[in-house]
Amino acid sequence: MDIDLHIFEDDQELTEICKKYWGISEDDAFIFEMSEISFAHNISTYEIITLVKKYSIAYSRHIKCSSCNKPYYYNNRQDFSSQNNKQGWICPDCKKANEVSWMRQKKSQTRQRTTYQTL
Numbered sequence: 001m002d003i004d005l006h007i008f009e010d011d012q013e014l015t016e017i018c019k020k021y022w023g024i025s026e027d028d029a030f031i032f033e034m035s036e037i038s039f040a041h042n043i044s045t046y047e048i049i050t051l052v053k054k055y056s057i058a059y060s061r062h063i064k065c066s067s068c069n070k071p072y073y074y075n076n077r078q079d080f081s082s083q084n085n086k087q088g089w090i091c092p093d094c095k096k097a098n099e100v101s102w103m104r105q106k107k108s109q110t111r112q113r114t115t116y117q118t119l
């Protein structure tokens with residue numbers, strides 16, 4: 001199992017919906033069909049996705065940011081099931097930090113070059 005589920009609300013039904021949405025078996029297959037959850041709780045699949053996104057985060061147990069070790073979190077079931085290679089994933093925070101440091105580096109390089117030329 002590769003999902004570490006965090007639920008932010010204490011509501012029993014909400015917890016159940018999130019758990020069912022992210023519930024996976026030993027071989028990483030989803031246990032409940034969307035239609036089953038929809039039927040059991042009398043809400044649309046669209047509502048399920050909205051609630052789950054709003055009140056829970058499904059972290060990966062294996063995929064971590066290659067820079068700061070923060071765990072990857074799945075956007076939705078498709079994201080979990082997709083075979084996209086997530087190894088070497090970099091979290092949004094680090095990506096931003098990298099961009100800033102890259103820009104700084106570039107700026108200082110340009111500055112160095114200008115200094116050199118004026119010498």
Ligand SMILES: [Zn+2]
Pocket residue numbers: 065066067068069070090091092093094095
């Ligand atoms: Zn990171």
